[in-house]
Amino acid sequence: MNARDRTLVTLVAALVALLALGALLPPWQFLATVALAKGCAVLGLMLLLRTGLVSFGQGLYFCLGAYSAGSLGQFFGVTDALVLLTVGSLVAAVVAVVLGFLLANYRSIFFAMLSLALSMILYGLLVKSEALGSTDGFNVTPPTLAGSAISGHDGRFSLYALACVVAFAAALSLDRYFHTPLGRLAAAIRDNELRVEYMGASVRQAIHVKYVIACSLAGLGGALTGLTVGHIDPEMAYWTTSGEFVFVAILAGTGSVAAPFLGSVLFEIVRSVAYQHSPNTWQLALGTAMLLVIMFLPNGLWSMFATRGKAA
């Protein structure tokens, strides 16, 4: 069985397991939906990490996705979840296309810094825009799917199932992308940019495309988070949100498209448990875990599962 088939089997198994778990354990649904939504943003970040870039500004697109989905419901009465998710990721993609022209020239800490500055600009804008609720944000109109409500007590499973399917589709498409020639350039760019240029490929262009993909995934994740939580605020664009994505991405590793989701679910579980029991030490635990991972598992938690010598 080759790597592509193996990933497909893993993802299908994960999808079935998640759906079954959600049906059996209703309290799990909310947490898992949020985790899967944020997992989408982390998935995009993982693409950038594979290219050797760390963005401390994915919150920009996460927030954009959430706000465009939210305002579409709030001001135009659109409630169909599929439409909202599509718009959320499209808006993020359009902005990423524009900003990508700029960011594709930057590497290393300068890439991180500029993306951070850009997301803080959006944060500053939203905090001061009263029409969008300033620092409080606003509530998201309950979404529907094909005309029926998918939030509240009865509909929650549908939203959860939708999140599972969306995450599945995103992971599978990104995995397929990794196996295209353009996708395979990621590792090459990380290892040696100059040689990629010698081969005749444009590094700038490749990074630009990857950036747009990563950002539309962040937008998708943001829209999904907004629909699930039912409330959005400017915090989503603050640098600590972006930092959280980086944290999960580093922790999970870039070994497989399933890793970001696994990492995200773990992160949300740890967060909700830690919040209840020791709200003042959970960041301490997170930071320590991150240091341990950087030192002893430079390829993330996923490298513990990966088959030796046959990393996907």
Added chain:
Amino acid sequence: MRELLAVVIDGAIYASWLFVVAIGLTLIYGVMKILNMAHGSLYALGAYAAASLGGAWLAGGHSPYASYAILVLAALIVGLIAGPLLERGLLRFMYGKDEIVLLLVTYAVFLILEDVIKLIWGVDPYFIAQPYGMLGNLDFAGLTYPVYSFVLIAVAIFTGIGVAWVLQRTRPGKLLLVVIHDREVSLAMGINVSLFYLATFTAGAMLAAIGGALTAPTVSVVPGMGVEVIVLAFAVVVIGGLGSLPGAALGALIVGLVRSAAVHYLPQVELFSIYLVMALVLVVRPKGLFAGFEARKI
């Protein structure tokens, strides 16, 4: 006219403590190539230490005028403890790794320190306002400012001159410039590079803590106060050019003036004006306004 003057003075006051914080950040980056995300937490540690030590001093009924020395002393203690602890205990194992990995390491340190602060001092705010008002006010062309604000500016100027003097006029400073220029050759010439790294990081941590200690009387010391400072300090050093001393001064002034101009004339843009300038500088001069040429080493 008076409003313009107010903008300039407010900007200079804001720039002063930011400069002290940013100079530590840029020093650490210049020498060790570490963009220290934990710098904001060191700033917060300094503020907390100053608030509790200074508070204890004042509560003990000692001379309130000595409390300024206590503020600085608290910051120096923080730097002396946290600096070597982080550098010897953690960072030295990371040298040679990618800049971006080091950024992530310091991000982890930031997460840890945020909670360490809560564990030591709890989540309630601390106040130490007495040193702020004690010196009285100063009328300046019809505007009234607390004298303490001008003390801050003076401290910032002296810190800048002091660091420049150490770097350019003293033997250890000159050796440090050598280490910055070429780490390996300095090693070969018998310079104790790891000692310089330790000293640099400790000095940087002290500067961050001093920035925090001196702002503590002007604000309420609360959890999370370092979170915003770190991005502001990033903005300063990025605008001026990473690793550049005059750059940090210019960057701090720009950030201070932009912010106070926004506050006075266009309050809606206060928050993002700084980041807008940061982004613009990154776009036009990615290595900052004061970045010199980097000699290519083969």
